[in-house]
Amino acid sequence: MASANTLFKSHEDHRRARELEEARKAGIAPAAVDEDGKEINPHIPQYMSSAPWYLNDSKPGLKHQKDWRSHASDSNKFYDRGVKVFQATKFRKGACENCGSMSHKLKDCMERPRSKGAKWTNKHIAADEKVEDIQLETYDAKRDRWAGYDTANYTKIIDMHEKVEAQKRELKKKQELEKRFAERDGDASGSGEDSDLEDEDKITETQDAGFAKVEKRVRTTAGGASGSVRNLRIREDTAKYLLNLDANSAHYDPKSRSMREDPQPTKDPSQKAFAGDNFVRQSGDFHAWQALNLHSLTAHQKGLDIHIQAAPSQAEALHHQFRAKKEKLQVKNKDNIMATYGNASEKVDDEALLLGQTEAYVEYDASGRVIRGVETKARSRYQEDEPAALSPSDQPAKAVLGGHNGLWGSEVDGELQLDADKLAAALARQQEHLKQARPDERKRPYNAGQGAAQEEVTAEDMEAYRIKKARGEDPLNILPKDANGYAYV
Numbered sequence: 001m002a003s004a005n006t007l008f009k010s011h012e013d014h015r016r017a018r019e020l021e022e023a024r025k026a027g028i029a030p031a032a033v034d035e036d037g038k039e040i041n042p043h044i045p046q047y048m049s050s051a052p053w054y055l056n057d058s059k060p061g062l063k064h065q066k067d068w069r070s071h072a073s074d075s076n077k078f079y080d081r082g083v084k085v086f087q088a089t090k091f092r093k094g095a096c097e098n099c100g101s102m103s104h105k106l107k108d109c110m111e112r113p114r115s116k117g118a119k120w121t122n123k124h125i126a127a128d129e130k131v132e133d134i135q136l137e138t139y140d141a142k143r144d145r146w147a148g149y150d151t152a153n154y155t156k157i158i159d160m161h162e163k164v165e166a167q168k169r170e171l172k173k174k175q176e177l178e179k180r181f182a183e184r185d186g187d188a189s190g191s192g193e194d195s196d197l198e199d200e201d202k203i204t205e206t207q208d209a210g211f212a213k214v215e216k217r218v219r220t221t222a223g224g225a226s227g228s229v230r231n232l233r234i235r236e237d238t239a240k241y242l243l244n245l246d247a248n249s250a251h252y253d254p255k256s257r258s259m260r261e262d263p264q265p266t267k268d269p270s271q272k273a274f275a276g277d278n279f280v281r282q283s284g285d286f287h288a289w290q291a292l293n294l295h296s297l298t299a300h301q302k303g304l305d306i307h308i309q310a311a312p313s314q315a316e317a318l319h320h321q322f323r324a325k326k327e328k329l330q331v332k333n334k335d336n337i338m339a340t341y342g343n344a345s346e347k348v349d350d351e352a353l354l355l356g357q358t359e360a361y362v363e364y365d366a367s368g369r370v371i372r373g374v375e376t377k378a379r380s381r382y383q384e385d386e387p388a389a390l391s392p393s394d395q396p397a398k399a400v401l402g403g404h405n406g407l408w409g410s411e412v413d414g415e416l417q418l419d420a421d422k423l424a425a426a427l428a429r430q431q432e433h434l435k436q437a438r439p440d441e442r443k444r445p446y447n448a449g450q451g452a453a454q455e456e457v458t459a460e461d462m463e464a465y466r467i468k469k470a471r472g473e474d475p476l477n478i479l480p481k482d483a484n485g486y487a488y489v
Contacts, residue, residue, distance in 0.1 A: 034061030079134050081148035084127040091122050100125035240274060250276065295319045418460055426464035434468060 020030050031039040032049075040049060040060060051057035051064040088100065095102045098109045100118030111126065118125055136142045241252040243263040250261035262276040269275070296308040296315045308315040362373035400417075 032060055034063065035059045036061075036063075079132045079148045080130050081150070083130040085130045087127040088125045091118050091125060095119075096126070101128050103129040103131055237273070243274065292316065292319050295322060418463060422458065422460040423463060426458070426460040427467065430461075430464040430468045 023030050031042055033039050035057070040062070044062070046060075048065070049060040049062065051061065055064055057064060088095075088102075091100050092102060095118075096104055096109050097106045097117045097119040098114055099111045101109075114121075141147070240257075240259040240263065241254075244250065250259050250263040252259045258277050260276055260278045262279065263274070264272060292315065293308060296306055296319070299306050299318065304318075306315055306318060360373060360376060362375050363371045365371050
């Protein structure tokens with residue numbers, strides 16, 4: 001063996017000497033070597049290959065980049081894991097009050113808490129475990145989860161699984177024999193149509209093989225929490241990116257399969273099957289959580305010592321008190337307003353005012369006056385339209401002239417009686433007035449007619465004016481009239 005190592009070393013030295021000679025002839029500087037004689041990559045920077053001054057290492061290399069301190073190997077330091085050393089029959093002073101073991105105290109006990117511990121029952125005393133003081137120095141040795149594990153314990157697991165498999169084989173063989181006897185006896189229920197489905201290595205339709213399981217990065221495009229997503233969508237449903245093919249519509253991220261905005265904002269909400277991922281995120285208790293965060297931030301800015309992450313229960317309680325006080329103040333303000341101005345919803349308005357129409361029959365003539373029926377005048381609920389606030393001249397009254405209610409342009413009180421002679425004279429005067437040439441009103445003096453005595457206008461004059469008034473825009477003006485000048489309606 002020694003001769004082989006010597007031969008290998010001489011061969012390496014010869015190869016290196018040959019390479020140095022070829023590099024010298026080619027004018028190439030040879031590669032640097034470390035203290036062990038190994039070549040150093042010339043592309044390594046000097047600040048990495050140069051050792052610190054306190055190591056007193058004159059030759060370059062990468063040895064100083066590693067842990068040069070010598071430690072005793074911790075790979076051989078094993079301990080007996082879970083080994084029991086003594087089984088007591090009575091409780092001992094200083095032992096665990098729960099299980100009775102001397103290896104630990106009550107706060108470090110890993111057994112199920114008993115209703116009455118071993119200290120009081122003096123039964124089922126747990127065995128003492130072997131406690132060893134092992135000093136581990138290296139990083140890997142401290143975090144070796146298999147340290148102290150006895151590989152011989154794995155043979156027990158193998159034996160247990162072999163026994164289970166043997167029991168399964170025997171049960172399966174018994175079922176096959178029963179099925180064969182049932183088929184021989186002609187039992188229809190024992191037919192072997194589903195024999196292939198009974199194989200434990202095969203997956204039935206009722207079992208979930210996990211083939212549809214998809215690992216998805218949620219909530220962010222480049223990464224985030226991983227979640228298992230099954231059945232992302234039914235294949236008959238339209239994909240998100242096909243709902244709106246406009247390039248300026250909602251952005252679709254193919255990596256996370258998310259579309260946060262609504263692709264169809266103008267569509268009727270009742271006709272939508274998808275309104276964006278943010279629609280689901282902003283539903284449920286999201287608004288309550290948002291209000292709680294806003295209240296905590298506002299209260300903290302105003303000097304209140306509150307933090308929703310540090311003391312969430314305190315923040316929730318303060319927010320509950322705030323909402324209760326706010327609701328109480330709103331009810332108080334509402335009562336004050338109703339006490340001052342009253343509640344209009346409690347008053348029952350006139351049916352004609354509420355509906356704006358009525359089924360009562362009313363007939364009008366060409367001038368808009370009532371001929372038959374009683375006109376219901378809609379009045380508002382304000383004070384100026386109250387009956388008590390109207391003057392006697394404004395009060396509605398009923399006239400009996402041809403069934404007409406009131407005069408032209410006004411309403412009068414009591415029964416109205418017109419004199420036929422006076423009405424005929426008024427009609428003659430109105431006719432003469434219409435025949436006269438009317439002066440240009442733009443050339444009339446400013447105070448014209450102020451000095452002349454104003455004659456009192458009678459009811460007959462008003463009626464004559466109404467009859468002789470020209471109404472060319474009225475479609476009923478073409479109707480024939482009687483001897484008194486009234487149109488037949």
